[in-house]
Structure formats: C-alpha cells, structure tokens
Amino acid sequence: MAVRANYKISKIPEMTVRRLSIYTRCLQQLEEDGIKTISSQELAERFNLNSAQVRKDLAYFGEFGVRGIGYYVSGLKAELLKILGLDREWQVVLVGFGNLGSALFHYKGFERQGFRISAIFDDDPAKAGRVADGIAILPLRDLGREAKAKTLQIGIVAVPAEAAQGVTDRLVASGIKAILNFAPVRLKVPKDVRLKNVDLTIELETLSFALAQGAR
C-alpha cells in the first residue's frame, strides 16, 4: 500500500508519463459516467495497450489496485492527478503573441487542467501595451519583475526561431524551470530546466513521408 517516495524522476520513462495523462483523462470520463472500478485489462483495451504496461506504469508510483477487483476509478484518478501535478494550479507565462501565441492563449484545454496563462510578453510595439482578456501584454524587460510577482512556473515560447534562444535565456534568468517550446530550434537550457519541444512542421512531415513512400 505504501507509495514509494524515493524514485528518481529521471527513471520514469517519458512514455510512461504521457500514458498516465491519457489514463487520467479516461478515468475522469469513467467517473462522470458513474463507473466505480476498472481493471488494467479494460483500461488497456481503450487505447490498444497491453494490460501489463498499464500495471507497470502505475507500479512506478505505488500500489493503487486491489487484486481481484482492479482499480477504484475516483481513487486512482486522484492519485494520478497528484502525480502529474494536476491537483494544483500552474502559473504559465506566454512569450510571443503572434498567431500561434494568441491561439494558445485562447485555447480552452489548458485552463481546464489547471494551466493558467497569467502573463504575456511580446516586444512588438503594436502588441506590447494591449490587453488580452484582462491580461496585459508586456515588453520582455518586465519579465523578471512579473515572474516574481506572479510566481510564474512554466514558460511557453511562441516566437520566431531567431528570437527563441534569447527569450529562453530570459525565462531561465527569471527563474522559470520548465519551458514548452514551439520554435523549430534546439534550445540550450541549464540541466535543471525542463524543456519540451513541439515542432508542428515535423508532425506534418511524418505524414508527407508516409504519403510519399506509399505513392511508390
């Protein structure tokens, strides 16, 4: 029953974390549907996974199941929310309020999981000074002050490739420890800073690759 407290973050495979997110969503749905328990087998089937994989993913963090029964939906959901850090609100800073940046700002999915974009920065004089949905768009020089004042924790980089490293350096300098980067460049960050890249063009290229190959 005891939850292992002393695992190393680095030991948890990235794919395990991603699957935990997926399980969590499923459990939220199951809870709404009034379903009380679910087995690893049933959970796995919904995502074409192996039941052993589901159990192993969970086993990194503790023993949440009951032999002969499976997992209690709302109990497991609560555990996973805690593990993923979704049992609290995160203060997110968005840098870059172009097309992508403003879309991310208005995207409802983030807010729903507790990611609150509470600061926006853009050095474009046409944007800095404006207000979006009650959030002021500020020039980057104000970042350090705002990061402290609003205890910003996660940065989103949505600026052009050329500007991305400079922006990242300022985020790091202001104490941000996690960055989600949408610019198509490899950013350098200190090793205590978590960096995740989302490269939309590469996603499309995996598709054009498949189509180009298929056409042979």
Add this chain to the structure above:
Amino acid sequence: MAVRANYKISKIPEMTVRRLSIYTRCLQQLEEDGIKTISSQELAERFNLNSAQVRKDLAYFGEFGVRGIGYYVSGLKAELLKILGLDREWQVVLVGFGNLGSALFHYKGFERQGFRISAIFDDDPAKAGRVADGIAILPLRDLGREAKAKTLQIGIVAVPAEAAQGVTDRLVASGIKAILNFAPVRLKVPKDVRLKNVDLTIELETLSFALAQGAR
C-alpha cells in the same frame, strides 16, 4: 550507390523519420552557409546524437556518403527532401477555424516546407461563408466536392473533441489518407489512413509532472 527501393514503410522507425526532418533543416542551413560536406560525426554533434545513429538512419534509404569524406551537403539535402516528400507541394485541408485553426492557417512554417492550406471548413455559421486570406471558409458538406477539385491530401483536425470523430469520418470518406489531429481524443481511422496526434495538453503535463516531482 544504388538506393534500396523495396523497404517497407512500416519498417522505418518513427524516430528515424523525425530525425531525418531535423537533418534536413540542418543541411538547408549548412548549404546557405556555403558548407560543402559534413561527416556523420559533425551532424550528430549538433543534436547530441550518436554518429552511428545518423549513418543508420540514412542507411535505411541508401548509400549517400563517401568514405573518407562524409556527405555532400546539397546532394544529401536533395535526397532527404525527396524521401520526406518535401520536393513537392501538398494540398492541406484545415477543418475548424477557431483559435487553434486560424493560428495554424497563419503559421508561416507550413507553407515554407510546401504544405499549402488550400481549403478551410467550419460549420459555425459565423465563419462559414467568410474568406481568410483568399481561401473561402466552407461548410463541411462541401468537403467531398472540394477534396476532388483541389486534390486535397492531408487533413488537419482542429475542432473540439466532441466533433473530431465526425470530422475525421468525413475526411476519410472524401479520400484523405493522412490526418493531423489536434483534438484530445483517440480517433478511429481505416488502417490505410495515417494518423498523427498532437496533444498540447499532454505536452504541458509532462512539464507539470517534472515540476511536481522535483518539488518533493
């Protein structure tokens, strides 16, 4: 020297394709900088990869290098563009013109690699009928006709989760063989249709996980 023509698509690891995209970009930059040749070692160093991995990735598709020299930058670039299907233009259809959809439409990165969003669909009466940058926003019922007329090849799903499966079914029915999905749901598609999911919330959750763990 001969390029192997008979490999199976399914045999190429996804991660290999993603790295090919990255190599290609690097080669484009190197070409602009006037660099003529590059070794697998030099290429690998730029991305913290292993030189054997670079050579192996390329070896899936042929022998592009010269022993003792390395790879000719512009020659290899041209080969990779062909392999990735980036030596041509792709007709992309965007479904959903909300915040995310309109951002993707205006995102310059796609166009630059030959992905042309040449049709937009949205059933919202406030949007259907409008024109965005010369592209008419049409109701979904026109999809079949437009798909034929414009030989649409790749679909982007940027609608709310509830609408995503319905939209996908219509894309498939209209003959689209590759779909990039931004809705946070597992879509069902026939097995000859390529599906790639981009889940922005999960990306943020990998960060909140790391922060939450680090905070223990």
Add this chain to the structure above:
DNA sequence: TAGATTGTTAATCGATTAACAATC
C-alpha cells in the same frame, strides 16, 4: 599510400509483453 569516414555487424541498453505467484 596514410588518414578519414563510411556502411554494417555485433553488443548493449531500455521498453514492452508474457507469465505467474500473491491475494482480494
């Protein structure tokens, strides 16, 4: 030729899956 670097085979590593004793 001597030096450099490829393409490829063999070794290593890590993640997925099968199998099963433990136990509700």
Add this chain to the structure above:
DNA sequence: TAGATTGTTAATCGATTAACAATC
C-alpha cells in the same frame, strides 16, 4: 472457497551504440 486481477519477475523485442572492415 473459487474466480479475478493485481504487482512483479523473466522473456522478448526493438532501438541505440560500439566496433571495424571496406574504401574513398
């Protein structure tokens, strides 16, 4: 208790890396 399902160990699979003969 009998049946079901967990948590975990061992086997399998696939991807990464090291090593090296081939060769420019």
